[in-house]
Amino acid sequence: MKALLAALLVGAVVLIVVEARRPPDLPRIANPCLERRLPAGGGEVQRLILVGLDRAACRLGTSRETLVLSAGGGAVPGGPRWNRQTVDRAVRAGLIGAIDEAARRGDIPSFARPLLEEIVRRVPIDLLVRGALALTG
């Protein structure tokens, strides 16, 4: 009886150790200055926004997730806090860089590039988001 119990205990310990050593399947908060794989099937507008966010976060020296939470007014405990103008400037610059990159790749027509860049420079950010939603909706 004692041997059976001891064997059960050893088995349980082994199971726990094996499970505990398995690396967790958690999303990484990646360096925004490095290229990353973008989600498939989200459309060109979403692709522009994601690349633009990465570029903006890279400029501010933070992650795109922290930038999104800051821009959305979410609490980022212990994280950097920027004023609205700083975030706006970084996001616009990031989006313009993303448009340039997409135009170079031929993903958007070259004649549309100046128009899109002008829109990004002048239109308030919340209107830009609504416009993007309308385009993809």
Next chain:
Amino acid sequence: MQPMVAGERGPVERLALAAVAVAVAIAFADSSVVVLALPELYGRFHTTIVGVSWVVTAYNAAVAAVALALVLVVHRAPARRVLAGGIVVFVAASVACAAAQSLPFLVTARTVQGAGAALLIAGALPLLGAHTWTTAGTFGAAVGPALGGVVTDAFDWRAIFAIQAPLAAAGLVAPLLARADASLDEGWRPSLARTLRPNLCLGLLFGALVGVLFLAVLLVITVWGYRPLAGAAIVSSLPAATLAVRPLARRLAARDAVFGGAALVALGLVALALLPSSAVAYPMLALAFCGAGLGLAVPLLSNDALETGAEATRSGTLTTGIRHLGLVLALAVIAPILAADLPPAGHRATLRATAVLLDAPVPLSQKVPVAIDVSHQFDRAQAGEVPDLAAPFDAHGARSDVQLARTRDRLVATVEETMTRAFRRSFLFSAGLAAAALAAALTLRRRA
């Protein structure tokens, strides 16, 4: 009061004793009976989980303080009156708890209820005898969270107190039936030092049980989001294992059972600390380990901690006080550890959830409204409520959209896993207390 030995009992006396045993089990179960109802309680009183945790702490602190104070005087009081007084106070306070309209009132009523429980437990020992008293206490402690969860889900949190009031009141029949207290005054015999080591072991083991009775239940309810009934089903593996090992406990040598029991509790808590995912099988297995450990170690340690004859009531009161003191001290250490670990984990969970949403292969027209609603759920979590992270996805079509459903599942799993890891240090501290109980059990072995 004279213990009613088996040969002398009629059916009425047996029923009366069973009612007292139920009252003792309820008094021990009350240490953790409201844990599964905590989300309902802070919803009702618009407070935080820290504020509402006083509903648990106040009861245990009162039992510890009153029981330890009673050690000095309980041998001079008629046990029949101590039991009757304890039941009356406990029942009145239970009714007050059920009727509470504010958190301060509920915490005050719980404090009074704890004082009544200490008297009830102390007065019941001479009547029930050590074996029944210990069995009722051990099973009551183990079944507490599951019982509270079932009642909360079937009715609401008030029902926990409303149901236990008449059940405990039935125990009043026994002191009324008991014969005159001819041998009540136990006299002053300062010989309780003999029980110090088993009591130390019990105090450490009950401190470790904070990980089982409180942390595991909080994890299941507030992080994994199970309803009280489902949470009760998960934590029911604890009392089930406690009952299942009873035949084994009789076959093992006493010190082997204590040593093995403390080791099982420590192992179960380490398993809880290293939970690989929120799949219910793992916590159920870990809780079963803890329950088996409890069933092996506590009855035998209790027997060792209880004096027979003239010192019975005092030794029972002392061991009750030390168990609850262990529980309260462990709560006092573990609560700040958890309070320090949860906010940074919440921040990590928010960042990872944002990453999941940004990388999700769904159109912006779905992503943005879902993200806004998810952020509202995170705001709820910061206010101390239990967020429902799946709801925003379901509201925007996840039930019929495979990609959105996958994103929902990924986000929920990410947040759950991140928050589960925040409990790791607290579980490991609890496991450390069980390991200390193991070391104390070794000194019992050497004493033999």
